[in-house]
Amino acid sequence: MTEPLIRHSPSRGPSSPDVWGVYDEPTGSVQYVAACPVTRKAALIDVVLGFDPRSFATNTRSMDAVLDLVGHEKLVVEHILDTHPHADHLMASARLREATGAPNAIGAKVREIAALWRDLYHLPDAFDPNRDFDRLLADGDTFSIGDLPxxxxxxxxxxxxxxxxxxxxxxxxxxxxxxxxxxxxxRCDFPGGSAAELWDSVQAILALPGPTRLFVxxxxxxxxxxxPMWEATVADHLDRNKHVHAGADRDAWIAKREERDATLALPDRMLAALQVNLRAGRLPEAEADGHRYLKMPLNRF
Ligand SMILES: [Fe+2]
Known part of the structure; x- marks a missing residue:
């Protein structure tokens, strides 16, 4: 097993975090550690629980690489964060909570996403974000990582x-x-996605100050x-983002985005991932034979 690619983006001062990106090669995902340079308190963001889409076997290789980095840098994990219930990889949130004792969080609209997938899996009693996440975050909520707001x-x-x-x-x-x-x-074509909404979200992000380091x-x-590359500033994106550089046209981009999304295959882990991620990465309880099972919709996608 080769070592994962890790890059450090150093703090620029006391109110600027140290950021490490740890690349998960099988899914092309970037897992992040963001740390306060003064207190060494840290948040883990979008960490992956490994999953082989052929054997359905899980592994903790990527998550372990993140925890090794935390140990090596002598950081104290204060938050376990996810930006959304991912479709391309399983989340390590629940296991990280067990491993570190830190609380986990995700966006509060996970409740609506759970309702949507409860229907798609026909699992009317599945998914209880209030139980599996310590905090559900809404627009404008604030907290801190050490001294960093x-x-x-x-x-x-x-x-x-x-x-x-x-x-x-x-x-x-x-x-x-x-x-x-x-x-x-x-892409914006998963259930609940919207190209028009993504355009507005991107505009709000690109309204942050030009030197802001953005991590994708x-x-x-x-x-x-x-x-693989994952860090560029707001100014870089405005200057040369292929789709949404300064002056890009909203309607033309929406048309191009939807056209492109129609050609993309579903991520090969999607149907397993959502069923696990809406439980914060907790696998379903073992059945009478001691094994765990997922339920998959046929001919829905
Ligand atoms: Fe995603």
Missing amino acids: VRVMLSPGHTLGSISFVVGEDVAFVHDTLMYPDMGTS GHDYGAEGRED
Whole structure:
């Protein structure tokens, strides 16, 4: 097993977080550690529970790499955060809560996303976000990582309840809204998604100060670029984001986004991922034979 790719984006001062991105190669996801440079308190954001889509076996390789980094940097985990219930990977939230004792959180609209998937799985009693998450965050909510203030921005489009975290004076975690500038923006075609909403979310993110370091949720490389990339400033995106650079046209982008989304296959982990992620990454209880099972809709997608 090769070591995961990790990049450190250093703090620029006492109100600016240290950020580490830890790349999960199988899903092209970026997991983040954001730390207060003064207190060494940290938040873990969008950490992955490994899952083989063929064998349905889980593993903790990526999550362990994040916890190793936390140990190595002598950080104290204060929050376990997810920006949305991910469709492409299982969430490590519940296991991280067990491992660190820190509370976990996600956007409050997870309740509406859970209602939608309860129908799609026909599991009328499944998913209780109030039980599985310690905190459900709404637009404008604030908390802190050590001495750093954090502001929650609702940024729907990819899902109806995605949230971004603005941390300290110069960082935002914007998950599946923008992608790296040469890849543009994220897809909006999952249940509850909306290209028009994503446009508005992206505009609000790009209204942050120009030097703000934006960290995106995914990268799969790009044409002419093999290395995954995930950090660019607001100014970089306005200058050269392929889809939403300054002056880009809303209606033309929506048309292009919807046209492109219609050609994309569903993520191969999606139907397993949502059923687990709406429980904060907790697997279903074992049945009488001691094994755990998922339920899958046929011919719905
Ligand atoms: Fe996502």
